[in-house]
Amino acid sequence: MTYTTKVKEEILGLKLSDKAELSAIIKLTGSLGLTSKGLTLSISTENAKIARHIYALLESFYQITPEIKHHQKNNLRKNRVYTVFLEEAVEAILADLHLADAFFGIETGLEQTLLADDEKGRSYLRGAFLATGSIRDPESGKYQLELFSVYLDHAEGLSALLQKFMLDAKVLERKNGAVTYLQKADDIMDFLIIIGAMEAKDHFEELKLLREARNDINRANNAETANIARTVSASVRTINNISKIADELGLDNLPYELQQIAQIRLAHPDYSIQQIADSLDKPLTKSGVNHRLRKINKIAEDL
Template identity: 35%
Template sequence: MSAEKGGVCLSFSNDVKNELSRIETNDATGDKAELLGLLRMSGAIVIRGMNIGIHFSTENAALARRVLQLLKSNYQVQTEVVITRSRRLKKNNRYQVHVVPAPQVSKALNELQLLSVEGDLKNPLLSHHEGKRTFLRGAFLGGGSISRPASDYHLEMVTGNEDFAQTIIKVMQSFSLKAKLTDRKNEYIVYLKDGESIISFLSVIGAHNAMMELENVRIVKEMRNNVNRAVNCETANLNKVVKAAVRQVSCIHYIDEHMGLSELPQGLQDTARLRLQYPDVSLNDLVEYSGGLGKSGINHRLKKLQDIAVGLGMELEKADK
């Protein structure tokens, strides 16, 4: 168990945690699996004499109430809540939930297997689908954060225990969530970086309002990206058309200056004058104005005019500028 970590975006992360903290539960096993995730992520053991207690601290009032509710609803333990002022710049309140050391606490810890050396995956609380779901909810509540929907997609859960991080990943994999793991100093970070996976994770842990908000933003982003791609493609195609037309007109003027268009075969003369008449239209439009000549025929003649201009000494690089 480790201290609570800071979030990627505290405001939206708090919104998600507030939503999760208000989920009504009526399943004792699911409650205990959630409590397991919470305490493994952000709880601390307190030893007083021969007895053991629990300490949990957070700046989120709804989460503090959630932890208190889960403890008192499932175990006969004595709890205390202490509210202190954070030393951080924003000076938020910090809510400390204490489970007073007593023999009953050891019973709770044993049932949750928080002191087990066999690993969390062998915990009976994680032997069924719903337990895994609420376990992930608890892990996110205890040490998770998520970027605001309008920014890049990023969700992470931070723990100081590598084995626990691996447990989170394996539980997420049971929901087809491809989480990744990285480390930073003495912390291990389980993270998701694509919108679809984050939306699926929010659905798994029951954050349906946050899921819908993120889904809506993702749809708008995709639509905007598609429009931008279409505009960029259209602009690129238009630039090609304009560049080709400018080159062709330059070649025709060069031929006229250095040889005279009247010296060209009649077909090339017709195409040259057609291009000069319509200097900024596309090849397809030029075909329509040609009076029956096909696209390949027009294109062949324009290339021939370019070859003639080059043969007369024209430098195409200058024409493209």
């Protein structure tokens, strides 16, 4: 089961119902037909539980009995498509949900009253996500939530509604419609809170924190590895220079404080600067050891 499906199933389990939610579902996935008897309404989804939910909403709000049809997609995925079909009181339902204008091409955007009522706004976003929403699995580390709309102005309306809830929503136009999307992990978690998917939000946050902890550990390990590599490289260079001085000048001709440093480095090539400092007769800081090592390297370079 995908993460998106888990979120949708949690929403369906809340057993919330609001006309704003139904309005969003119909607007995003509904289509009109015309017969000799009048208008028909078809609402399609690949999720059987969502189809049953739509059926229940229509039955509860309008005391009608829709029909549920299904067919197999003719593609590689071969998903089953469920259609809630209605051929009675369609005009009245569309008018009640303020959708008639959208279907007849006069108005395709978002009803402005949704921006003024937080609860209706939450319900509308819940319906929009059930209809066309998707969330990239947070375990991937690449965060993205999308709501697909056929109309650009409706996608922009969804963006305005999300921004009303202080979310950084953006819109991307595509050939077959437009996508309203969120890319920040915190925004996606806030969206899940807004639509009531608290378990999904907690799971998302847990995966995010776990991934961040792993990244912190990896960064620390990488930094430690890089430090070790630099230490080894510097040690090898210094040992080569000490050998050069021993062959061409003789270590006995070095000042005693440099002789001691050179002898410790030759005897313990794996020692850190602090370990060299701790091995000296007289205490010395790491800065002091580094200063003497630089002197040794300079003597070797001048030979």
